[in-house]
Amino acid sequence: xxxxxxxxxxxLVMLCLFMLASCENxxxxxxxxxxxxNERNMIVVISDIHLGADLAYxxxxxxxxxxxxxxxxIKASSNVKELVIAGDxxxxxxxxxxxxxxxxxxxxxxxxxxxxxxxxxIDAFKSIIDEKKITVTYVxxxxxLTVTEASVELILPGIKQARDPELGLGTYSPTGHPEIxxxxxxxxxxxxxxxPFSNQEIAPGTISxxxxxxxxxxxxxxxxxxxxxxDTLPIVTPNASGDESQNLLYGYWKIWEWAVNYLKIKNxxxxxxxxxxxxxxxxxxxxxxLVPFQKTANGLIDVNLYKGIQDTWAQRQAHNRVPVNIPxxxxxxxxxxxxxxxxxxKVQYFENPNSDVRIVVFGHTHVPRLKTFNDxxxxxxxxxxxxxxxxxxxxxxxxxxxxxxxxQNNNGSSQTFVKLYSFKNEIVTEMAAxxxxx
Numbered sequence: 001x002x003x004x005x006x007x008x009x010x011x012l013v014m015l016c017l018f019m020l021a022s023c024e025n026x027x028x029x030x031x032x033x034x035x036x037x038n039e040r041n042m043i044v045v046i047s048d049i050h051l052g053a054d055l056a057y058x059x060x061x062x063x064x065x066x067x068x069x070x071x072x073x074i075k076a077s078s079n080v081k082e083l084v085i086a087g088d089x090x091x092x093x094x095x096x097x098x099x100x101x102x103x104x105x106x107x108x109x110x111x112x113x114x115x116x117x118x119x120x121x122i123d124a125f126k127s128i129i130d131e132k133k134i135t136v137t138y139v140x141x142x143x144x145l146t147v148t149e150a151s152v153e154l155i156l157p158g159i160k161q162a163r164d165p166e167l168g169l170g171t172y173s174p175t176g177h178p179e180i181x182x183x184x185x186x187x188x189x190x191x192x193x194x195x196p197f198s199n200q201e202i203a204p205g206t207i208s209x210x211x212x213x214x215x216x217x218x219x220x221x222x223x224x225x226x227x228x229x230x231d232t233l234p235i236v237t238p239n240a241s242g243d244e245s246q247n248l249l250y251g252y253w254k255i256w257e258w259a260v261n262y263l264k265i266k267n268x269x270x271x272x273x274x275x276x277x278x279x280x281x282x283x284x285x286x287x288x289x290l291v292p293f294q295k296t297a298n299g300l301i302d303v304n305l306y307k308g309i310q311d312t313w314a315q316r317q318a319h320n321r322v323p324v325n326i327p328x329x330x331x332x333x334x335x336x337x338x339x340x341x342x343x344x345x346k347v348q349y350f351e352n353p354n355s356d357v358r359i360v361v362f363g364h365t366h367v368p369r370l371k372t373f374n375d376x377x378x379x380x381x382x383x384x385x386x387x388x389x390x391x392x393x394x395x396x397x398x399x400x401x402x403x404x405x406x407x408q409n410n411n412g413s414s415q416t417f418v419k420l421y422s423f424k425n426e427i428v429t430e431m432a433a434x435x436x437x438x
Contacts, residue, residue, distance in 0.1 A: 032419065040078065043080075043174055046402045047086035047184065047386040048387065053110055059390040075134065084174070084361075086183065087142070092107075096220045125156055126156060138160070139170040146207065149163060191211035193317075194319070199281075202305070203280030205280045217274070227264055228264060231270075234293065253301065255335055260291065267287075273287075359436075361403055362384075363386045388401060415437060419432070
């Protein structure tokens, strides 16, 4: 009887401990980094972390501890083969307009400040790299557009970098998987694709597109506490001549009109508030320098910075290795629409007869989603957006997103699985999943 009671007590204690552990770890039922076998073949994709040099205004601050935890889970997995960072790891753009980004120094100093401000996350990445069991691959985004290979290597020594010959771009297919294409996606965006043609007399050698200035204003809008507008934008009307270039510039103005009204700042639009000293720019600029203007209703539309940008989109696409041409009007109008980015996965890859890619992963939009298409051969294909890790994502209620691709393996699976997850509140939630046969 005594022995029976002792055994019962042990069982009850174990049961209580199990229940307590379950309550403390509600995500224990989901292990996104296990394939159910021993093979190391899983590919994890994460993007849009936006590590800043100053946590006073960085977009990712509160989520940093959770990211550290996730990276440690990835490192502990015996099935993850590769971790791909699909752009916007480091943020040179989200800096309030009056702040000197490099503080009078250089990019090397800037990325060192990012590493110091985000030490836990950087150390977690370095720990995975140093262990050499999981390959860590970096692909450039638009917010780290001008961050050089040497600068990334400076703070993450040994990281693999997937870059195009042109600075600020890269598309990556994991070794042995040409059917997978991972890129940030900004090369298809009129406001965010590298622009080596505009402003060359003002800022020789610059590749920074207008999205850079847009983001500097956005950061000021946030740090000013989402204020009421300090100024109003003069109205521009279509040029009566019907000139195509003028019509395109009017469309460009419409996007800026939306941006200025959405990202309100306290300052007047003629105030020189945007401090550059960045990527060839040395001046300090006003909102009025960026927004097209018109002296006479229905007359000539002009602009100071990015003069002629509406006429060089075809050249930019050629320079940026865009496979399928995007009409300029479509590119301008869709530059603030996440759906247009999703559509480009279909156009550039699945409908492109020169492409055999069947799984595309983009970041950039901060809108995590998974969509299924048929390619030009009628085969099922999958597009997934890897979302973001910024603290406040106004475009989607989920947060801390990542993608896991599990190719067919030696454990009898004939399918390649693609799954999209959220780590919100440090609970792993499967948001969407699909699969295809190779």
